[in-house]
Amino acid sequence: GDSVTQMEGPVTLSEEAFLTINCTYTATGYPSLFWYVQYPGEGLQLLLKATKADDKGSNKGFEATYRKETTSFHLEKGSVQVSDSAVYFCALKNRDDKIIFGKGTRLHILP
């Protein structure tokens, strides 16, 4: 079945460090791909999305590129801030309109 695998956390970085959170997927056809973020005590918020191969989603300094050849959608940010501390979920939406989430990666940014 369709699935999403993302790197396990927690990930701890210093402020201004470069961030990569790996995400790979398995799906039939051409799913849409998403990154959601969940700040402490809050619900999920869409961070960015890509709907077809080679699309780059970007928001708030975060980027991810839909790589069909490697079935990946890695999240990157050039310089993280303390306020980026949260749990990040990679997800896909398949042709049945069903969204499949990864298990989440907790990110801690140290000042």
Add this chain to the structure above:
Amino acid sequence: EAEVAQSPRYKITEKSQAVAFWCDPISGHATLYWYRQILGQGPELLVQFQDESVVDDSQLPKDRFSAERLKGVDSTLKIQPAELGDSAMYLCASSFKGSIYEQYFGPGTRLTVT
């Protein structure tokens, strides 16, 4: 900006009691989802509606959980009787129909069963 509304935000109930959650999706969104998120894990789909019809309830524990969306707009998720293991965040989301559209999530209902 339109948002998905959920109520209540927090609910504490004793085991064996009944509990209900309500969700009002973004206007125009035909697809509505209920998820359960156990602490430290990703959301897991319980039930998916397309308009008023259930299209996926394969992960819904039907002996105690029920969901309805009678007029294809707002929705109610019910648990009866509640068990200790039901303690979790219950999230509602909605989207336009079609795989290219993202889901918008409500703030969730935090359920604690004592």
